């Protein structure tokens with residue numbers, strides 16, 4: 049009896065989460081595809097259009113796609129190596145006492161609301177860039193990349209550290225007993241053995257970076273231009289939605305949903321690519 | 332007076348003898364894990380190109396002793412060691428070159444611990460770490476080592492496949508090949524067959540008997556027949572001390588100490 053009841057409860061919860069997920073996706077797709085299906089807008093122009101001027105009925109998001117792409121890749125290029133090395137340091141090299149203090153602290157960082165990262169970026173990174181690179185405005189692609197890289201660090205470090213610690217001790221002993229150095233052991237045996245966990249760290253960090261909105265709004269500058277350099281002011285996809293959804297209606301609003309679809313596909317695609325890379329590395 | 336002199340002379344002669352033939356010379360080895368002492372004044376001469384078996388009940392310090400010989404205990408926090416271990420006239424706790432030591436003193440663990448990579452890469456791992464890059468040379472080392480471990484015929488067609496796809500017994504022999512690939516002089520084995528079935532065990536024992544002509548082997552085992560079959564000398568450990576150390580035949584047929592006799596006849600722990 050109790051058995052049956054609890055099984056029902058589990059089933060109900062599972063269904064609830066699946067249904068709400070489907071509802072969200074369905075709703076976004078329904079709203080976002082409306083202009084292209086029913087109002088005669090060209091999807092191609094939407095993706096590759098250079099101009100976003102809702103008042104003139106121009107909805108091109110190509111500069112935002114590029115901005116999102118660059119910001120994400122840039123954040124990965126900085127955040128992943130730094131995070132990975134930190135994780136290796138904490139798991140393998142740091143004295144136990146040090147790791148016992150730093151690891152929980154890093155985990156705590158993952159829980160800081162993202163807007164605070166944005167405030168930090170605005171207060172420290174933006175002025176720093178402004179002064180040191182001689183920019184008119186410190187809000188830029190580079191500022192976004194730096195803030196996102198810092199933001200993904202706690203996630204990358206924590207997940208990668210867990211993965212590295214989970215590598216069986218016997219691999220390390222086997223390698224050291226063969227006369228390998230500690231560093232050699234880490235890079236030739238431990239890290240490869242933790243590969244799938246490290247990949248998960250990258251994917252989670254990526255998820256954090258690509259979907260981030262609040263922190264990015266504060267440091268991106270939000271200009272609607274195609275970025276050509278790291279110091280350009282940019283507007284990634286997420287901030288476009290957040291900035292305009294509040295007052296948009298009609299086609300404009302639907303186009304913001306369409307932006308959401310692009311963002312969503314973008315995330316799926318990147319995850320897919322990463323999964324491919326990691327499974328290739330496995331063979 | 333006279334007797335003392337004779338004793339002295341004998342002592343000198345004995346120590347001279349041991350110095351000439353002992354590959355590993357352990358003297359008054361004390362080892363502590365933190366505050367807990369695990370080895371008490373262990374002294375032992377291990378001879379070149381012989382198989383020395385370490386036997387004794389669980390927890391008596393066999394693995395601890397074995398792991399001191401290639402300084403694997405260094406990896407454990409809080410380990411304190413006093414006394415001397417001299418290998419080829421070099422005190423291994425006085426040199427800083429642990430890597431050289433571990434190249435010379437290979438180790439095979441209780442559980443096969445091949446890395447999650449191909450058979451080839453496993454065997455080539457040590458040589459590569461030493462900086463050998465030439466494909467030809469590596470191929471040669473891999474083949475020789477696998478032949479040396481009597482596993483070549485079984486794996487030669489699947490060198491590039493994952494080593495973890497092999498059976499436990501095959502894996503353990505590849506582990507031995509991996510140790511051989513370093514061209515060590517001494518090989519330490521910690522219960523190398525305890526995770527294996529009887530047939531694989533037999534194969535590993537045959538292998539050990541064959542390897543004796545090239546290597547000095549120290550093996551920990553819980554299996555009395557195994558110790559009797561493969562070893563030349565046997566040391567009986569109890570509570571962190573060596574109770575008796577002698578020719579294997581003597582240990583099993585006419586042990587001097589009652590505790591040894593109790594243990595080898597199975598009346599003990």
Ligand SMILES: Nc1ncnc2c1ncn2[C@@H]1O[C@H](COP(=O)(O)OP(=O)(O)OP(=O)(O)O)[C@@H](O)[C@H]1O
Nearest residue numbers: 364367369387388389390391392393394395396407
């Ligand atoms: N890393 C460690 N930290 C603290 N104590 C340890 C550690 N390793 C071993 N010991 C202790 O040292 C003693 C000897 O252990 P050791 O592993 O050498 O025994 P053993 O003879 O190999 O036993 P077995 O036959 O069960 O393998 C035991 O009392 C054990 O509890």
Ligand SMILES: [Mg+2]
Nearest residue numbers: 393394395521
């Ligand atoms: Mg043991």
